[in-house]
Amino acid sequence: MTGSSLAGFLLIVSMVAQTPEQPGRWSTIRSAEGDFSAMLPSQASSNTQEVSTPAGKVEQEIHFCRLSGSLFTVQRIRLGTAVPPGQAAAWLAAQKKTYFQNGARPAGERKLQRDGLSGEEFSYVAPAPGGKGTVTSRTQHYLRGRDYYTVTVMSAPDGPLPAEAERFFASFHLAEPAAAGPLGPSRSRSGAALPRSAARAKIADRTPEDALRSFVYAMAVRDEPTLRAITLPVEGFEWLMAGRAAPASVIKELEEKLAQQTFRSLKAGDKVTLPQGEDVVVKAEDVGPDRALLLPEGASLPTRLRKVEGHWKVDPSAVIAGRKAAEAARRNAAQKNSGGAR
Secondary structure (H helix, E strand, O other), X not given: OOHHHHHHHOOOHHHHHOOOOOOEEEEEEEOOOOOEEEEEEEOOEEEEEEXXXXXXXXXXXXXXXXXXXXXXXXXXXXXXXXXXXXXXXXXXXXXXXXXXXXXXXXXXXXXXXXOOEEEEEEEEEEEOOOOOOEEEEEEEEXXXXXXXXXXXXXXXXXXXXXXXHHHHHHHOEEOOOOOOEOOEOOEOOOOOEOOHHHHOXXXXXXXXXXXXXXXXXXHHHOOHHHHHHHEOOOOOHHHHHOOOOOOHHHHXXXXXXXXXXXXXXXXXXXXXXXXXXXXXXXXXXXXXXOEEEEEEOOOOOOEEEEEEOOEEEEOOHHHHHHHHHHHHHHHHHHHHHHHXXX
């Protein structure tokens, strides 16, 4: 399928224009398969339909709302065949060009990473659907196999993008479909079958506290895709996956404890006593709008987090260092015992 074959229905403007505006009240949408979710700034309308294209039929699932003249849409277009990973970037680039037609002017673009998937964001100015004035649009799009995802905000005629746009884009998340595949339930790295509730940790990262809870849970169930999505890139990531996943009984208890866990968000000037007894003062550059230091209640070591493209991510360096140190101590003890036995 070529990019131009999708251009006719990427946004069903005629359908959405007939939908009355709802009061501003954020609502959460989630696909039936659980492969994507988002928050829209008013009551969302949804539609799934099969669309005929020159390349064959495709399935389109779209969620949308209007607010103060602006249009918010999230959609998935399921292609007839999967696009090989090596061709995804070129496919997205070709698709992006179809947005810059019929008088549309590019206004900026950048590369994106969302939940472990590469994508693009681009803005453009185009004639308003009714022909009076112009509208500014901002689109993010991603391709995974045969699923093409787009997230778009279109301004009111001759108006700027709405303030709700940032929260809307930050709320969009990708996940693996919830349904089990042909091979049965998901398995941990150790090979043990995981219960359905633990097979895939839901990625919550809108706040530093949410991200840290997601990180701890993903560590427990050895959910590698979620761990990669919720952490900053570091050397030694494999140490986070070392060992077996926790048993189901422990996971259930962990879920309850995480729900009740409280955190202290450290501020510049706060003093923390590390496990070794050393006092450390939090520096101004350690915290801010996109940086956080969280100290879980009952813990002595804070966790660093960073906000990247609207998503909070955990710095796992301390955890990796701790695991390396524990393994080194275990080996040293084993060597001493082995020497003593001789």
